[in-house]
Amino acid sequence: MDAPQRFDFRLSSDPRTLEARADWLAPHLHVTRPEGSGPFPVLLMLHGCGGPRPFQREIATLMADAGAAAVEIDSFAPRGIDRAAAYATVCTGARLRGRERAGDLYAAIAWVRRQEWADPSRIIGAGWSHGAWTIMDALSLRAGDEMRRATGLHDLNREPLEGLAGTFLVYPYAGPTSFAGRRAWRITPRSLAITAGRDVVVGYTRPRAALNRLCDNGALIELVHFENATHAFEDRETGDLLVRYDAEATAREHALLREFINGC
DSSP states (O other): OOOOOOOOOOOOSSOOSHHHHHHHHGGGEEEEOOSSSOOEEEEEEEOOTTOOOHHHHHHHHHHHHTTOEEEEEOSSGGGTOOHHHIIIIITTTSSOOHHHHHHHHHHHHHHHHHOTTEEEEEEEEEEETHHHHHHHHHHHSOTTHHHHHHHOOTTOOSOTTTTEEEEEEESOOOSTTSOTTTSOOSSOOEEEEEEETTOOSSOSHHHHHHHHHHHHTTOEEEEEEETTOOTTTTOTTOOOTTOOOOHHHHHHHHHHHHHHHHHO
């Protein structure tokens, strides 16, 4: 059995109540939704450690065409983190780890519940890399003091993921600083996870092992493996030598996400 691990929970300097965090994030939430008044299922989108990318806006548009509202959560703009700083601090794990950023997901869900066009019972969290880590840690934090300390939100007195019907996890980080696979989830939304066979950023063996352990502990996760895809295979505009755009894998991801949302 693995030795128990200790985690360094740091109080956040971000707003420390759920509603204040939601209001702080609101100017940095980009909403794409279908025509009409709804209510629509809502896809909450969490970017990777490099920040928001154009391919996520493309996905948001596709989901709106399929009848779902998409909300892109920019966790960096309100914190003044540009792309260079993100690579230097967030991607290295020095700042804004998944358990802390979980507070953004909790706050975004609280914000969605206020919107008349949103169906509060059909919220789907979608995360890429660091964003997927965030979702998994958000599900793994223990209710009460640990959750409040990790996120810096002092008023989490109810389940902040209420209404989360599903999670869509793409090339998730599941390394030593993640809770993934070490704890059962508090709630078990329907989930789908995509790993990539040529991913040299987060790999695929560790994430798949963590996801399998979660399934053993009651999580409802469908695992899909893209054998020939790299990390961030959707990104046409990347300058990262470790990433290669793959149109076929991207189209397959889009189809899986559309089908997933329809099933939630």
